[in-house]
Amino acid sequence: MSFLLDGVSPDGTTVLLAHGAGAPMDTAWMTALAGHLARGGLRVARFEFAYMAARRTGGPKRPPPDVDLLADEYRAAIDALPRTGPLVIGGKSMGGRVASLVADEMFGSGRIAGLLCLGYPFHPKGRPDRLRTAHLGALATPTLICQGTRDPFGTREEVARYPLSDRIRVCWLEDGDHDLAPRKRVTGATRDDHLATAAGAAVAWARTLGTG
Secondary structure, X not given: OOOEEEXXXXXXXXXXXXXXXXXOOOOHHHHHHHHHHHHXXXXXXXXXXXXXXXXXXXXXOOOOOOHHXXXXXXXXXXXXXXXXXXXXXXXXXXXXXXXXXXXXXXXXXXXXXXXXXXXXXXXXXXXXXXXXXXXXXXXXXXXXXXXXXXXXXXXXXXXXXXXXXXXXXXXXXXXXXXXXXXOHHHHOOOHHHHHHHHHHHHHHHHHHOOOO
């Protein structure tokens, strides 16, 4: 398994990030976020699930496999990542959801310090009745979710109704969509402004774990 690395030495806190369902680890979005986190003092490691990596070698453009298979791949990435310092796991959208499914297992065994989700898919787009929140109510891992207030996979109004664990903090990005991007005419801000804000919140939160 290969990783894209940004930031300081492996003795400091590392954030392991997985991509979303439809785009690889080296998109402009992922690269910008990793840069902001690295400039805040965190080491960032990005990796790809096998179905996405296969596209680079001419493989078919298939949808993601079952989430349980992706969870096994996330465990393998944790095992394969060279580091000596503390670890936070997470990712964008689907990547963050998969990380959340293994988080308590890893936290309970002392292998990770926290969970960072960027644009959590609380439900499929247009299907607010199909919640992906059952495990979040009892989550024991310290968690930060950075979410746009108008994210179609979970708006601020929707998320307020979910019974989330008190270990979960939510950083709301005003008018942000699923990529955390606001409408400039509404807020005067840009997507990169919101990525910088999300990264700043993540760096400050990591310090509260005693790892940043």
